[in-house]
Amino acid sequence: MFDWFASLSPVNQALIGSLFTYGMTALGAALVFTTKNVNQKFLDSMLGFAGGVMIAASYWSLLAPAIEMSDGGALPKWAPPAIGFLLGGLFLLLVDKLLPHVHPNKPMESAEGIHPMKKRRSTLLVLAITMHNIPEGLAVGVAFGAVAAGFESATLTGAIALAIGIGIQNLPEGVAVSMPLRRDGMSRKKSFVYGQFSGLVEPIAAVIGAASVIYIEPLLPYALSFAAGAMIFVVAEEVIPGSQEEGNTDLASISLMIGFAVMMILDVALG
Template identity: 55%
Template sequence: MDPILYALLGGLFTWGLTAVGAASVFLTKEPSRKLLDGMLGFTAGVMLAASVFSLLIPGMEAAEAQGMNPLVPAILGFLLGGGLIRLLDAVLPHLHLGEPREAAEGPKTPWRRTTLLILAITLHNFPEGLAVGVAFGAVGADPTGAATLGGAIALALGIGIQNVPEGLAVAWPLRRAGVSPGVAWFYGQLSALLEPLAALLGAALVAHMMALLPYFMALAAGAMVYVIVEEVIPESQKESGDISTLGAMLGFAVMMALDVALG
């Protein structure tokens, strides 16, 4: 099967699990804050492990197989990925979870709090979709075998699992604000709709510029790590620090196990 088609399917899978998490608004009771913090911590752990085991390490192996110094594309791509998300942070109005409307970042805008919140999660989801696309695109583009289909599937599975609490974290604040369950679910799943498109972009870039594969893999890792440190960890630590830390440890272990088992 075409790796680009695999990338699209992987992006649709991660979007679908976001929709599953958002569907929790149809339940009668909102999950506790401790549970949400633990799930966000789990999200951080999965993303961090995916960045290392599914992107950085295979990227360095691919660079070495191409005769490069593996540290050069790893460092440059990693820093460029973080810089890209910082640039988007600066030019895109957005609001992080749990923050008042006055705490919106980026250019000043009259947009509603709901819109700014969705934009923040969308910004968060872009590097995840890009990572899935790069991983699947690398399977078809890398002749060295450093990137494997099992590793790409593990990455998509891990990101999909951690998207469940993200959908929940977007939809429930809207539900508390008086929005109907159907509308809250719609906006919750909408926040991840960019992931399949970002996955297609990542796979297409790798397929047409194989020599830059190690850079693209490191770029996707850097983008995800920036989001982890700038948004996911601070939000998870606001009320239940110990629980979120344990969740992060568990998420890292689960993603590491998936990568070893499937990669």
């Protein structure tokens, strides 16, 4: 099974890996068929766990390989990772300012972006989680693309570990869309459809990320660190505040540390 996967092109590997992460988003959204409400402590702990996974993945699976790949280049070793990292955060900042969206458990009055009040709440919720999923899909894509470049720090098992980690943390993201919509009175079927739809951007971003670094190999350190910066922005801007806004700060913090440890173990053990 693993040999078959290893024989595929990096773009196909990225597609399969990101389809898994999308499937985990859909699985989280499917919880709407079993209940109308999810325990807030459980949801906050899952969000904290997701934040920990994203932080660990940003370093071990993205920044660390980017730093190693920058050694011996025309610029100082730290320059490409630092530039890519900051550009990733800036990109998400611009998306956050421009894309109409509203965060789960927030009133419509708190909607952000350009003309958000002209959109339906369901659309704004999907756009909010979609914004989170862009850097996650990109991270999976560039990780598999890096393997094809032949760098020692980029391994197939490490890319698989990243896809598994992001897939795990996608569970609460699917829940975060479908459950608020169900509480607002939307049918279970529609709530699920909207919840899983937010994850469809990941395969698209993954394929673009893998293809771009294969054909423009010098961009690889920038692409890896760009994905890391974008994910860290999401964690700092949305995931951590969202996990603590209901007062479950200690639970969310411990869950974040557990998520970090799980992703670290996956990356070190498999990578």
